[in-house]
Amino acid sequence: MDSPLADVEGFLAQTPPFDRLEPAALRRAAAAFQAVYRRAGTVVLRIGERSDTLYLIRRGAVEVHDADGNLVGRYGEGDVFDLQALLGGQPVQFTNTLIEDSLLWCMPLAEFDDLRAGSREFDEYFIRSLEQRLVAALEGRLPGGQSSMLFMTPLGDLVRRGPLSVPPSTPVSEAARTMSEHGVSSLLVGEDGRPDGILTDRDLRNRVVARALDPSTPVAEVMTPSPLALEADSPVLSGIVAMAARGIHHLPLLRDGSVVGMVTTRDLLNLQTQHPLYLAARIHKQPTPEAVAELCQRIPRLFELMLASGLRPEEVPRVMSTIADAVARRLIVLAQEQLGPAPAPWAWLAFGSQAREEQSLRTDQDNGIVYADDAPAGADDYFAGLARFVCDGLHACGYTYCPGGIMATTPQWRQPLSGWLRHFERWSGLPDPEGVLRVSIFFDLRGIDGDAGLVARIREAMAEAASGSGKAVFLTALAHQAASYDVPLGFFRRFVLERRGEHRETLDIKASGLMPLTDLVRVRALHAGITVPATRDRITALVARGAIDRGHGDRLDGAYRLLCGLRVELHADQARRGVELHNHLDVRRISHADRAALRDAFVVVREAQEALRQDFP
Numbered sequence: 001m002d003s004p005l006a007d008v009e010g011f012l013a014q015t016p017p018f019d020r021l022e023p024a025a026l027r028r029a030a031a032a033f034q035a036v037y038r039r040a041g042t043v044v045l046r047i048g049e050r051s052d053t054l055y056l057i058r059r060g061a062v063e064v065h066d067a068d069g070n071l072v073g074r075y076g077e078g079d080v081f082d083l084q085a086l087l088g089g090q091p092v093q094f095t096n097t098l099i100e101d102s103l104l105w106c107m108p109l110a111e112f113d114d115l116r117a118g119s120r121e122f123d124e125y126f127i128r129s130l131e132q133r134l135v136a137a138l139e140g141r142l143p144g145g146q147s148s149m150l151f152m153t154p155l156g157d158l159v160r161r162g163p164l165s166v167p168p169s170t171p172v173s174e175a176a177r178t179m180s181e182h183g184v185s186s187l188l189v190g191e192d193g194r195p196d197g198i199l200t201d202r203d204l205r206n207r208v209v210a211r212a213l214d215p216s217t218p219v220a221e222v223m224t225p226s227p228l229a230l231e232a233d234s235p236v237l238s239g240i241v242a243m244a245a246r247g248i249h250h251l252p253l254l255r256d257g258s259v260v261g262m263v264t265t266r267d268l269l270n271l272q273t274q275h276p277l278y279l280a281a282r283i284h285k286q287p288t289p290e291a292v293a294e295l296c297q298r299i300p301r302l303f304e305l306m307l308a309s310g311l312r313p314e315e316v317p318r319v320m321s322t323i324a325d326a327v328a329r330r331l332i333v334l335a336q337e338q339l340g341p342a343p344a345p346w347a348w349l350a351f352g353s354q355a356r357e358e359q360s361l362r363t364d365q366d367n368g369i370v371y372a373d374d375a376p377a378g379a380d381d382y383f384a385g386l387a388r389f390v391c392d393g394l395h396a397c398g399y400t401y402c403p404g405g406i407m408a409t410t411p412q413w414r415q416p417l418s419g420w421l422r423h424f425e426r427w428s429g430l431p432d433p434e435g436v437l438r439v440s441i442f443f444d445l446r447g448i449d450g451d452a453g454l455v456a457r458i459r460e461a462m463a464e465a466a467s468g469s470g471k472a473v474f475l476t477a478l479a480h481q482a483a484s485y486d487v488p489l490g491f492f493r494r495f496v497l498e499r500r501g502e503h504r505e506t507l508d509i510k511a512s513g514l515m516p517l518t519d520l521v522r523v524r525a526l527h528a529g530i531t532v533p534a535t536r537d538r539i540t541a542l543v544a545r546g547a548i549d550r551g552h553g554d555r556l557d558g559a560y561r562l563l564c565g566l567r568v569e570l571h572a573d574q575a576r577r578g579v580e581l582h583n584h585l586d587v588r589r590i591s592h593a594d595r596a597a598l599r600d601a602f603v604v605v606r607e608a609q610e611a612l613r614q615d616f617p
Helices: 006-012 023-032 083-088 109-118 120-141 144-151 172-182 201-209 236-246 265-274 276-285 289-296 299-308 313-339 352-356 379-396 417-427 433-443 452-467 472-483 510-527 535-544 550-577 592-615
Strands: 034-038 043-045 053-059 062-065 071-075 095-098 102-108 186-189 197-200 250-255 258-264 346-351 367-371 414-416 445-450
Touching (some): 006 023, 197 201, 236 265, 276 289, 289 313, 299 313, 313 352, 313 550, 346 352, 346 452, 352 445, 379 414, 445 452, 535 550
Antiparallel strands (some): 043 095, 053 102, 186 197
């Protein structure tokens, strides 16, 4: 080769997939690359950036890490990297860092797209590599249960619109207009729901425009006939494998033999944006409260996907609480960007269901602030402003204001450490169940952000309030409250259902099951000096300390998991039907096995209540 680009062409001719290009295309590829030299340690691409360049490593090596610093991949001579962002049109998901002095060949995205459009083999190689790397990257950075959650999502759950189709006789010009009007890259060709063929934007480029065909040509003459289709219930992983193996970008989905929608390579790439870890990471990067609130609109969809993809229902509330924590932390950062740094050590506190990590799809906020006793004069004014900013932001994000005012905006729940210690000292002397009920929410407490030492000191006071010398009156009142709930089981273990009102013939699974169970476990935990807030963690700690035997702990844990799971499934069903969320379960709509298990769970709660009555007469 006499061309100045001979070295580039020679290397590309031996490097997949450039070795699959025709000679003319290979020369164009060689001319499109620009060589750049970078030192070891250079970050080529950062998380959140947009990628508009194909990077080919001529010499050197690149390591790829996720947001937590975990190694996702390592690439060397002849490799390309960051295909996921480049092909998916999404922000960069991983940090790409040179680990050696490196020579990179860089090709603009437009030139890369032209090469892909001109060579099916070349294009298929990159799509296949993308799918393989996506699977490997996500499996590597997600905990085992969550990676399977992502890939076992039914493909049908990704469909956001019904199928668009045209008859085989439709002129290509009309089909192109239809695609443009609906903003899609493909159309199904067929009648009566049959996928006889598929017409893609690539077909229009390669089979119509490139051949200068008459615009009146029927789509049947240029479509891809008999396209591969999968059942809508097939898992995402099946779609990834099928599309990679066939080198296709569009996949029709069937139900009962008829097309119900279409998924694309981009849909599969975008699925990760519905993952809770991804959503929490995105929340952390939002620049304004309004942007955080906009992102929180994805939470209901995430709730549905978690269940549809096989995550155990009882695990969903913990994920939802993790997202709520992320929202609160981001709003705190944004507040301090506006207000400046805090004048003294402080912490943001969560109470109730968020503290226990038991949040469902709709919940109000219960929070407070503690700050150091030696805070300077006027410090409370700063924390009052921070509380308003964060609580207003939480409300905009769907975590509504607490009807009872248990929020950091209320001076009573925004106190120096000594104020919180006085609260718990006073509460420890409450003799009546009604007074105990009003303050029991504060005995489920978790620090969300700030000084962990202040939170630990409050927990010590909480343990002292419940189990210290002379505090039996308070704990007994707390136990009586937990034992006072009516469990809806009658003679012969029959369910006792509501007899009147809009929820007639149902039972309140929260008020009659979850609340008494969480309350009685709280009593046992406080009596044993255990201050962790989550119900299942409390049960585990009680067994570990010998406060209850393992069999009793297993029964309590099983009852909690069942009740929590049924409530989550109830809320998911209500969300799908677009009705207001409530906790009233129609036992006729659950399986026979679940009804039997629910009876057993109520028996466990009732027996635990009776044991409380005996231990705290």
